[in-house]
Amino acid sequence: MEENKDLRDEEILEEGNTVEENTEATENEEVEEIIEEYSETDDLSMIRKLKDENKKLSNELDALKDRLLRLTAEYDNYRKRTAKEKEGIYTDACTDVLKEVLPVADNLERALAVDGNVEDIKKGVEMTIKGFLNALEKLGVEEIDTTNGFDPNVHQAISVVEDANLNTNDVAQVYQKGYKKGEKVIRYSMVTVAK
The missing domain is CATH 3.90.20.20 (GrpE nucleotide exchange factor, coiled-coil domain)
Known part of the structure; x- marks a missing residue:
């Protein structure tokens, strides 16, 4: 009797395990279906968003x-x-x-x-x-002044002379008058400079 009882217990356990396995398999299938559905829905919404x-x-x-x-x-x-x-x-x-x-x-x-x-x-x-x-x-064009001495910014020295009557860098002679408009030189004065 005890053997029968043990056999029954084993059968019940086996049936329980089988039921559990079947339940797990069923749950896994349902989860996979849900994931698949969700993935399809997610993919569609992602495609729409893109x-x-x-x-x-x-x-x-x-x-x-x-x-x-x-x-x-x-x-x-x-x-x-x-x-x-x-x-x-x-x-x-x-x-x-x-x-x-x-x-x-x-x-x-x-x-x-x-x-x-x-x-x-x-x-x-x-x-x-x-x-x-x-x-x-x-x-607005004016003649470049040569009375204040030689200025390399507006005068072009073509020669240098020694003259006791003139100071150093005085303009001794103007060969060609220079002209400017405002600060822009149009033509430089060509001069001889005293040494």
Whole structure:
């Protein structure tokens, strides 16, 4: 009897183990199904999110491309406009200078056409030079001063002389007058400097 009881106990244990194993197997299958369903759902939502993100980035890229094209076109227009303005400024500046200088040329032509003595011609040339200097003054051009001694920033020394009557670096002689407009030197004065 005891043997029968032991056999029954073993059978019951085996049945319990089998039930447990079956329960575990069933639970594992259910978990796997849930994971599989979740993965499919998760993959779909991930795909949707990626598609939305891709569309968003594509729109952003298109907007940046459009902006770049517009900026490039604006820069090209700006470059052309400034080149045209620069050319216009140069033309206007030349016109302003020529308006002031042309009367001097007219006076020189008249002086050549006049018959007269040397004194009359000399007087006409002096008046023409005065008109020319007035034109330079209107344009803001002034003669470079040589009375304050040699200045290498505005004078060009072409020779050096020893002269007891002059101090060192005094200008002994001016060969060609220099001119400047504001601080910009147009032509340096060519001078001889005392030693």
